[in-house]
Amino acid sequence: MRAVIRRDRKLVCDEIGELTPGEGQVLVSTLACGICGSDLHALHHMEHMIDLSRRGGAPDSGFDPRADTVFGHEFCAEILDHGPGTTKSLKAGTRVVSVPITMHNGGVEALGFSNRLPGGFAERMLLSEALLLAVPNGLPTDQAAMTEPFAVGLHAVAKAHLEPKSVCLVVGCGPVGLAVIAALKAKGYGPVIAADFSPRRRAAAERLGADIVIDPAQESPHDRWESLGVPKTRAGQSMMRMMGNPIARPVVFECVGSPGVLQMLIEAAPAGAQILVAGVCMETDRIEPSIAITKEIELTFVLGYTPEEFAETLHMLAEGVIDATGLVTGSVPLDGVAGAFTALGDPEAHVKILVKPGG
Template identity: 30%
Template sequence: MLAIRKVKAERGGISVDDVPVPELVHDTDVLVKVEAAGICGTDLLIYKWGDFARRMNLPTILGHEVSGVVEQVGSDVKGLRPGMRVSLESHLPCGVCYTCRRGWAHVCPHTRYPGVDFDGGFASFVVVPESVCWPVPQEVSPLQAAMMEPFGLAVHASLEGSGVSGLNVLISGCGPIGLMNVAAAKALGASKVIATDVHPLRLSAAAQLGADVCIDATDESVHDTVCSLLGERGVDVAIDYSGQAAALTATIKSITHGGELRLMGVPSHGISLNLEEWLFKGLVVRGLHGRRLFETWERSTSLLATGRVDLSSLVSHRLPLTATEDAFEMAISGQSLKILFEPNGSCV
């Protein structure tokens, strides 16, 4: 089978190789025939050989945003059978540490990731533990199922703290997950959703997904525009996907006193921030990661299966594995939305 692998410890360093179809190793393993798999920010960090990637043992098959069909199951697999459609959770927590036992498995410090710590889903087939396979109803297409893992981040960010229902919400940074958060926030009852970004393509997509107002962050008027809409009150909740100091500064100015700042974007390097305004405003600051296992998956599935959220418009490119180099360069350039590989041919 064909597979996209990271083979060299350098920028790029990926190849499309013909490798054996993986075999079940443990009795709880599942062999999944991949229908679609999406490029994620983590994959781009690996491509660039950022610090996070240096934990990897090369070569490793990349990819962790995956949907597919169960092909084979181990003898101890209880809830799956061949022919079932699944989406994959990307976090494999240890299940026994203090964090996991407190119900915070989604931030387990011993988490292992497909496509990082073991072979992932940029391939025709992938083997994973049953514990990370989420059954997908027929109402959810293979393409949307491949986006359930990142969509779960957006749903998680929308549900944490005071939620979004009846509140004014600012989404800062409209990459694929920020865009998903626009759709999730609207579906979960936000009063107004304001989206900011510097890319016209992303702002157009945000409007299509339901953002009430889209602001070009390059004109440095985010705060002024928010005030013109809401007065001095500002937004109740701001969710940052940018990880950029300038964007965070503008976002914080736009939050009401006693409001919430939810941090999702990962800075590429250390940044300096003036915490005085955070303190005097009495902001509740939440650092968020992953999805609650598996509460978030239940909510995400419901939103997609009932049609309250449709992520189809986010798919800008559907490509074979052989288009790997072009796919990664397009993703890095910011001139795409969601890029999906289809290892076994076009999905329905």
């Protein structure tokens, strides 16, 4: 079968071996798979990514970042066949999504970061039956494929110490920031300020419900805290409380992942703010802890999602609580994936591109 392979830090469309479902597994046809920012970075820096992951305590699955890898972990697929030991509760032809791991012989393969099993940039995959979720309510395939990236936003929001009247600032409106905005509005929080230099991304943030959308080239989003009832200094906050006016905790979501952004936010955020770091900075960065200490800034780093959050995200998409319509700005067959990686380097060109192995 055909797949797009990362080989020698290039993307090659080639043939790979056919798949046979093992114990508890199902064979699926990939219908659509999103290109994630982590895929873009991994193309050229996979070795560094895996080294940092293992230094952070991730288990060593034997994955060799120098060997052939088929990316793709944001997918919607269709069941083709069942392996031994499956219940077959979901019949062939059922559209499904799954947390992107496949269990086998007591171990797991992280789909998209495996040398043994292909991810969604292949015509077919092996998934674990126990992890499958049927796509409900006739949810279109393109939107079902957005379950995984939107689950990342839901998890970040779940880690935030939000109050009913919290003012939230989302810095960076790429896929992660957009997912955070969608989750905040789905949970009823606001006002939500969204900041990004890209007009296309700002428009997407507005479609997902951001209350205030700001171009940082024209205005600092931090100039809005005071007008939204959040004094930036400790003295101002104390005075407001003395006057009997409660202050909802300000929460900032860092969704850029570039060096220097975290320090900038520490300096600019109101005293007592929580900064949720959802953007993945792959380089050594520098912060001045004394400033964060003086302001009692809380830093929270987040990654991924739980299976329950993944399932909740699918439900919210299917019920229209999160409307992902219009976020998919392009689709490509397997032989167009390399070009799509290049196109995604321009934030004005696309928000999300889906790979459709069937063409």
